Amino acid sequence: MSGYSHILLAVDFSDNADAVAQRALQLGAAFSCRLSLVHVVEFVQVDLSNELVLPQELELDQELLKTAQRRLQTFAAKLGIEDCQQFVVQGSTRREILRIAEEHGVDLIVVGSHGRQGIQLLLGSTSNAVLHGAPCDVLAVRVKD
Amino acid sequence: MSGYSHILLAVDFSDNADAVAQRALQLGAAFSCRLSLVHVVEFVQVDLSNELVLPQELELDQELLKTAQRRLQTFAAKLGIEDCQQFVVQGSTRREILRIAEEHGVDLIVVGSHGRQGIQLLLGSTSNAVLHGAPCDVLAVRVKD
Numbered sequence: 001m002s003g004y005s006h007i008l009l010a011v012d013f014s015d016n017a018d019a020v021a022q023r024a025l026q027l028g029a030a031f032s033c034r035l036s037l038v039h040v041v042e043f044v045q046v047d048l049s050n051e052l053v054l055p056q057e058l059e060l061d062q063e064l065l066k067t068a069q070r071r072l073q074t075f076a077a078k079l080g081i082e083d084c085q086q087f088v089v090q091g092s093t094r095r096e097i098l099r100i101a102e103e104h105g106v107d108l109i110v111v112g113s114h115g116r117q118g119i120q121l122l123l124g125s126t127s128n129a130v131l132h133g134a135p136c137d138v139l140a141v142r143v144k145d
Numbered sequence: 146m147s148g149y150s151h152i153l154l155a156v157d158f159s160d161n162a163d164a165v166a167q168r169a170l171q172l173g174a175a176f177s178c179r180l181s182l183v184h185v186v187e188f189v190q191v192d193l194s195n196e197l198v199l200p201q202e203l204e205l206d207q208e209l210l211k212t213a214q215r216r217l218q219t220f221a222a223k224l225g226i227e228d229c230q231q232f233v234v235q236g237s238t239r240r241e242i243l244r245i246a247e248e249h250g251v252d253l254i255v256v257g258s259h260g261r262q263g264i265q266l267l268l269g270s271t272s273n274a275v276l277h278g279a280p281c282d283v284l285a286v287r288v289k290d
Contacts, residue, residue, distance in 0.1 A: 003171055023282070026148055030175035113276060113283070128276060131258060131285055137168070138258070140276055140283045 003031040004137075008106040010097050010126065011039045011075060016112050016143035021079055023141045024110040036085040038100050039072050040093040041065055065090060094129035102135045113140035148176040149282075153251040155242055155271065156184045156220060161257050161288035166224055168286045169255040181230040183245050184217050185238040186210055210235060239274035247280045258285035 009024040011017055028035040041064055069088045076082045085104075089096045101109055113127035127140040154169040156162055173180040186209055214233045221227045230249075234241045246254055258272035272285040 003175070027175075030148070030172075113279070128273070131273060131276065134258070134285070134287060137287050138285045140279075140285070142279060142282050 010111040020112040020141045038087040155256040165257040165286045183232040
């Protein structure tokens with residue numbers, strides 16, 4: 001088994017995003033490997049009327065994605081890795097992270113973990129979700145709640 | 146944030162235990178840190194009669210623990226880390242791994258993950274269980290089902 005070759009860091013822009021990123025940077029340095037960033041914009045267009053999506057809604061989506069892209073660029077620059085590949089996608093956080101990992105030969109996903117227990121698990125945790133069905137290793141970096 | 150200082154590898158003696166161990170060894174080398182092993186013997190003495198536990202049962206427990214200790218020593222020797230600290234304990238896998246991590250200043254738990262989804266999750270997966278309430282980072286090493 002060789003070391004890691006491509007690490008994918010899931011960025012959620014939370015207060016803990018920096019701590020999780022530092023761990024990903026450490027691993028990237030330890031294995032001299034590629035590090036990419038992904039941020040998933042999780043919003044869903046609900047079209048209750050089942051009619052055509054209004055142009056304003058599409059514009060709002062595009063605006064949210066562009067804002068997230070700029071934010072991720074700033075985040076990467078602060079980490080000193082502005083040249084790394086950055087994915088900003090829309091959809092289910094779990095599904096999109098796993099899709100990008102699969103399509104881009106990622107062998108380690110790094111994600112923050114709140115160490116939730118019991119009922120809180122049902123409310124959803126990204127680390128937990130990503131672990132299920134991941135095509136590669138997953139590092140859950142423990143962050144303070 | 147400094148690198149990892151104490152990695153705890155959960156050994157289950159499955160066909161994939163070697164692959165998971167190789168990853169833990171790589172990380173231990175990358176961070177020049179301490180690596181310990183833990184194996185949990187998960188058996189429960191059911192005393193339906195609520196009477197005293199028979200001496201034979203206690204002997205069986207001790208025998209199972211001793212067998213597991215020998216097996217873990219052989220496993221460690223095969224990996225070339227026979228001098229590392231080895232914990233063989235009895236109880237709930239999740240609870241014991243987390244307890245040892247907490248008591249021994251572990252900052253990374255390495256555990257195999259089968260990438261289970263849906264209904265299989267309910268049948269229990271160690272990686273999933275350990276993630277919940279872990280006091281430190283958890284690396285789930287993806288193994289073949």
